[in-house]
Amino acid sequence: MSxxxxxxxxxxxxxxxxxVNRRLSLLVLSELVTAALIVVAAAVALARLExxxxxxxxxxxxxxxxxxxxxxxxxxxRDLLLPGRSEEEVATRARPALLRLRAFTERYQRDWxxxxxxxxxAKRLRAELERQGELKLLEKEHEAVGGTVHAVHAMExxxxxxxxxxxxxxxxxxxxxxxDDGLVELNLVNLRYVQIxxxxxxxxxxxxxxxxxxxxxxxxxxxxxxxxxxxxxxxxRVRRMLEAVQRFRERGAYERIEDEGDDDLTVLAHTLxxxxxxxxxxxxxxxxxxxxAAHELKTPLTTLKGFAQVALAHREDPVLRERALAVLDxxxxxxxxxxxxxxxxxxxxxxxxxxxxxxxxxQVLARQVIxxxxxxxxxxxxxxxxxxxxxxxxxxxxxxxxxxxLIVQAATLAPDRDPVQIGIEGSMTRVRLTVAARSRAExxxxxxxxxQPFQAPPFESRSDGLRSTGLGxxxxxxxARLHGARFxxxxxxxPAVVSCLEFRR
Amino acid sequence: xRRDHVLIxxxxxxxxxxxxxxxxxxxxxxxxxxxxxxxxxxxDRDRARLRAVLLDYFMPGPSxxxxxxxxxxxxxxxxxxxxxxxxxxxxxxxxxxxxxxxxAKPFDLVQLHAVVSEVETG
Numbered sequence: 001m002s003x004x005x006x007x008x009x010x011x012x013x014x015x016x017x018x019x020v021n022r023r024l025s026l027l028v029l030s031e032l033v034t035a036a037l038i039v040v041a042a043a044v045a046l047a048r049l050e051x052x053x054x055x056x057x058x059x060x061x062x063x064x065x066x067x068x069x070x071x072x073x074x075x076x077x078r079d080l081l082l083p084g085r086s087e088e089e090v091a092t093r094a095r096p097a098l099l100r101l102r103a104f105t106e107r108y109q110r111d112w113x114x115x116x117x118x119x120x121x122a123k124r125l126r127a128e129l130e131r132q133g134e135l136k137l138l139e140k141e142h143e144a145v146g147g148t149v150h151a152v153h154a155m156e157x158x159x160x161x162x163x164x165x166x167x168x169x170x171x172x173x174x175x176x177x178x179x180d181d182g183l184v185e186l187n188l189v190n191l192r193y194v195q196i197x198x199x200x201x202x203x204x205x206x207x208x209x210x211x212x213x214x215x216x217x218x219x220x221x222x223x224x225x226x227x228x229x230x231x232x233x234x235x236x237r238v239r240r241m242l243e244a245v246q247r248f249r250e251r252g253a254y255e256r257i258e259d260e261g262d263d264d265l266t267v268l269a270h271t272l273x274x275x276x277x278x279x280x281x282x283x284x285x286x287x288x289x290x291x292x293a294a295h296e297l298k299t300p301l302t303t304l305k306g307f308a309q310v311a312l313a314h315r316e317d318p319v320l321r322e323r324a325l326a327v328l329d330x331x332x333x334x335x336x337x338x339x340x341x342x343x344x345x346x347x348x349x350x351x352x353x354x355x356x357x358x359x360x361x362x363q364v365l366a367r368q369v370i371x372x373x374x375x376x377x378x379x380x381x382x383x384x385x386x387x388x389x390x391x392x393x394x395x396x397x398x399x400x401x402x403x404x405x406l407i408v409q410a411a412t413l414a415p416d417r418d419p420v421q422i423g424i425e426g427s428m429t430r431v432r433l434t435v436a437a438r439s440r441a442e443x444x445x446x447x448x449x450x451x452q453p454f455q456a457p458p459f460e461s462r463s464d465g466l467r468s469t470g471l472g473x474x475x476x477x478x479x480a481r482l483h484g485a486r487f488x489x490x491x492x493x494x495p496a497v498v499s500c501l502e503f504r505r
Numbered sequence: 506x507r508r509d510h511v512l513i514x515x516x517x518x519x520x521x522x523x524x525x526x527x528x529x530x531x532x533x534x535x536x537x538x539x540x541x542x543x544x545x546x547x548x549d550r551d552r553a554r555l556r557a558v559l560l561d562y563f564m565p566g567p568s569x570x571x572x573x574x575x576x577x578x579x580x581x582x583x584x585x586x587x588x589x590x591x592x593x594x595x596x597x598x599x600x601x602x603x604x605x606x607x608x609a610k611p612f613d614l615v616q617l618h619a620v621v622s623e624v625e626t627g
Binding site: 291294295296297299302304305306307309310313327331 | 517590591592593611612
């Protein structure tokens with residue numbers, strides 16, 4: 001099992017033991033074994049059939065041909081019994097046939113007489129005769145051979161082949177008949193041998209055929225069972241994944257895909273689960289962003305709508321009308337900034353924040369932003385201290401929004417009427433812009449929380465009406481990243497919170 | 506004693522001012538608090554004159570649930586505590602806090618008047 005798969009298993013969860021990899025390996029192995037068995041069986045069968053063919057040729061069919069030739073010689077001797085030949089001619093013409101017959105009887109006794117031969121083929125035929133209950137054929141063969149040998153020997157004597165004078169007559173009819181009888185009997189016995197040999201061949205043929213059928217069927221059954229096992233290991237789990245995909249499409253909610261195996265499907269299920277979770281979390285984040293954005297937009301809208309009604313309803317009251325218009329102006333500025341923050345945050349999330357770099361004077365930019373913020377909160381003091389060359393290369397619109405967000409955030413955190421200090425310092429290679437203010441007690445311990453979208457504490461109870469949008473510092477971070485600048489927030493004695501943007505020249 | 510006071514608890518100063526102006530048109534007196542902690546003594550002080558309490562959801566200080574519980578313990582029966590929020594699911598949030606009335610932002614002065622006019626107590 002891979003470390004990854006092991007690490008993703010839930011503690012205490014039951015193991016299903018349905019490893020696709022293992023079952024597929026078994027399936028492939030069974031196919032290989034089946035193929036190997038078929039190849040081996042085919043080789044054995046071919047060798048066996050070749051052996052059978054050679055045995056039949058050499059030991060079963062060959063004697064029949066010799067017996068046939070011996071019968072031809074016997075026929076020649078019978079022809080010599082016909083009248084009209086001299087005794088000398090008969091004796092002379094009988095000798096070649098008798099020589100062939102003697103050679104036949106000697107060869108037959110040496111090679112083919114099954115009852116006494118020590119050849120492996122003879123032993124095999126004897127075993128087959130015993131198997132088929134035909135051992136009496138051996139006796140018949142022996143008698144037929146004996147009769148033939150005796151007849152040939154008698155004719156050799158009467159024809160004078162032993163050096164004596166031929167007898168009168170030199171060829172006797174009873175000897176030729178005895179020779180015929182012996183050869184016919186021998187022929188019949190050998191035909192029975194052919195029959196028995198062929199039965200044995202058929203039995204072997206059936207054995208080979210059966211073996212092939214058994215091996216093939218065994219392979220098919222094994223492959224079928226293992227294929228079914230593989231399917232059982234795959235199908236339910238794939239179905240669970242498909243159902244999870246379907247549920248995710250319908251509900252958009254992440255549900256863990258249960259799969260406790262240890263194979264590639266488990267990896268796939270967990271990857272799918274992680275993807276679903278990632279998509280669901282992103283959707284949830286987007287929904288949360290939209291909900292908070294709607295909330296943030298509706299709050300200034302309420303005061304805009306209400307004070308517009310107040311201004312319309314109290315046309316004859318210049319003080320109230322003036323106050324309503326001032327609130328309208330401030331809230332519309334705040335709303336514009338919020339909308340800008342929302343749009344740029346959305347573009348930053350998509351990696352499409354517009355970036356048009358050019359020369360920027362941070363001191364001039366800071367003065368401009370401070371002037372705008374003062375319009376909203378005249379009572380707040382802003383101190384700008386620049387002791388370095390304030391020129392950098394950057395996008396003035398983005399940097400202006402960053403400065404606005406930093407200054408408003410600092411003013412939001414600071415107690416009423418506490419000054420906000422903006423500093424520009426640096427060296428030949430770097431410019432450091434700091435925005436510092438004393439902080440109230442509600443600042444979170446982890447200052448990075450201030451950078452998270454809409455995570456900043458809602459300090460709306462400003463007497464000066466300032467309020468961070470909740471997106472400001474997150475956007476500052478994105479803008480800093482785009483400029484290759486470093487952005488950090490520090491806590492300093494005071495207690496003060498200092499936001500710092502460090503640019504490279 | 507006539508119940509002509511309405512307590513607005515919201516950390517947005519502009520909104521509190523708007524509610525005060527709007528209620529003045531209806532001849533009601535608005536009592537303002539920027540947070541829950543600040544509101545509790547006012548509840549004790551003006552209990553007999555309170556007509557309604559308007560409560561924001563997102564504020565620094567105690568949790569909305571704790572704040573709502575503390576307010577409900579201090580108001581007379583029949584005095585409505587109205588949740589005022591820009592939250593998308595304001596009805597659910599009100600039910601969460603045990604409140605039956607709510608006023609969704611953005612609202613206009615007519616809706617504000619309607620909320621406090623529905624309750625004609627004492």
